[in-house]
Amino acid sequence: MSEESPGREGEDREHGVHKSGVVALLGRPNAGKSTLLNRLLGEKIAAVTPKPQTTRSQLLGILTRPGAQILLLDTPGLHEGNKPLDLAMRESAQRAVSDCDMALLLVDVTHGFEPLHAEWLARILARHAPVLVVGTQIDRPEAARAAWPPPGAEAATAVLRISARTGEGLDALLAAIESQLPEGPPHFPADQLTDRPMRFVAAEMVREAAFLELSQELPYRIAVEVVEYDEKNPTLTRIRANLLVERDSQKKIAIGAGGERIRAIGIRARRDLERLLGNQVHLDLRVKLDPTWAKRPNRLKSLGYR
Secondary structure, three states: OOOOOOOOHHHHHHOOOOEEEEEEEEEOOOOOHHHHHHHHHOOOOOOOOOOOOOOOOOEEEEEEEOOEEEEEEEOOOOOOOOOHHHHHHHHHHHHHHHHOOEEEEEEEOOOOOOHHHHHHHHHHHHOOOOEEEEEEOOOOHHHHHOOOOOOOOOOOOEEEEOOOOOOOOHHHHHHHHHHHOOEOOOOOOOOOOEOOOHHHHHHHHHHHHHHHHHOOOOOOOOEEEEEEEEEEEOOEEEEEEEEEEOOHHHHHHHHOHHHHHHHHHHHHHHHHHHHHHOOEEEEEEEEEEOOOHHHOHHHHHHOOOO
């Protein structure tokens, strides 16, 4: 184990070896998984907010580099809970461990390496898959006082530290990933960013905007259902979506006085979508009451969470 990159990527490229594989991003809620995914892709496709449960399902980001295609699999934060939504999120992380070629176990250095990290590290190693323990958020002032590498991470393939916000450590991280990927051809076109349909990405952008605009006034259990995604016009994408809430009182909060809240959510989401799509977006956003959406497995599946 070393904090130095074990990279052989330069040698591999010189001999014409191409690598590809699935890299699972695992960690506690708010460890920086989605932020890292967006930073490495150079595009925002994953919702990012300070709130736990922002990531609710797997999202594959496709990073194509000279000599390698890295399939970054973002996953929900590792946590406990036995409600249908909790179970769906935990199953998503477990599937990622089963399906990946290697894993990044992200640890917020300001919180340290916890027993849950050790548990998941053991799960990954039991599959004989390479695993990098990656300390995140090292740009924060309190990170300077954090002990690193952490006790308990000795069995990892390598231990590194990064800041997805500033980019510090990302070159070493990519070199370490490429050194551990199996040989193989690319699986997607070089210009493709994700295997998810854009209507799913659009729903995530709207949900992120709702989380940020509504702050602490609504619980985390709101969802977004895209009912229409029309891209027939190459210069204008039309999206019709419902913001799902569980109670009538929540519906009133989400709409706001004179509709100001739902307008603010729509403006924020449309801005991000236009940046991603590179064209104008017409977003028709409504608030819909759906009291049991988080309790029905089939409903969770229809929203892309199972």
